[in-house]
Amino acid sequence: MRFHIQGTDAQTGQQVNTFVEAPTHEAAAEMATEQGIIIQSISSNPISPVQPSFAPSYSSSANGNVFTEALTNTWSAWKILVKNPIDGIGIASEALGERGALQAGLVSGIFYALSQVFLLNRLLPILVGFIGSFIGLGSSLSGVPGVESSLSDSLGFGFYVKVIILAGIPVATLTLALFLARKIAKTPDNINTDIFGAGISFLPITLIYTVIAILTPGSWEFIFILFLWASCLLVLMSYHCFTVLSKLPSRLAVYAVPLTVLANSVFTKIVGDILF
Secondary structure: OEEEEEEEEOOOOOEEEEEEEOOOHHHHHHHHHHOOEEEEEEEOOOOOOEOOOOOOOOOHHHHOOHHHHHHHHHHHHHHHHHHOOOOHHHHHHHHHHHHHHHHHHHHHHHHHHHHHHHHHHHHHHHHHHHHHHHOOOHHHHHHOOOHHHHHHHHHHHHHHHHHHHHHHHHHHHHHHHHHHHHHHHOOOOOHHHHHHHHHHHOHHHHHHHHHHHHHOOOOHHHHHHHHHHHHHHHHHHHHHHHHHHOOOOHHHHHHHHHHHHHHHHHHHHHHHHHHO
């Protein structure tokens, strides 16, 4: 089937008006995405464009499961970003639409917070061993029956809730920064896109936290390299969100990223002191 695609080239920003041969709307959309086209419309008839099938319409949640819809949109965004972590942000945002972008951002932020809980829970045995070594019992303390579980139980459910709240501070800070950047750049306000950019930017950290939790204990040198790579990617993705999603000039975006990191440190300390 022949599909008419209209959009913007992600690299040059030029308008694209082309045709592709594909069996379905979804396949045509994926082909255009792989070619670096930010899709504006796609149709089998140029006169009546339709939305790509993988980007749910606003009415889809009325007849379907919102939770399933959110996970589907998040998975669609993740697949795009795995192939193209930087330019894929704008591509995924355009492809999903405002509703889908909001859902993907929220779910990605939730997964980021949960990954920290997962990592912390996996590090507890190492923490017990470290305490044992510090007080002169060596690593044998971590092998004492009930010690690890007692430590975990003493932290309690409330402790992990506090960790999740604290983990949400970086995502909330970046969301606020993107919103303020839109005000400075005088671009149309779109809080859905701000949330999407903030949540999706922490995807590399989420994946690395999960990998570290699975590998622990393992090669700390390898883990450090993974974390350093994910941190650099977070910075690059945040910068791209400022310039592409918020339309902030690059001369201002280079300052916006470190200022956001600084603000996050301040907010995290204030909330951490209150919670703990």
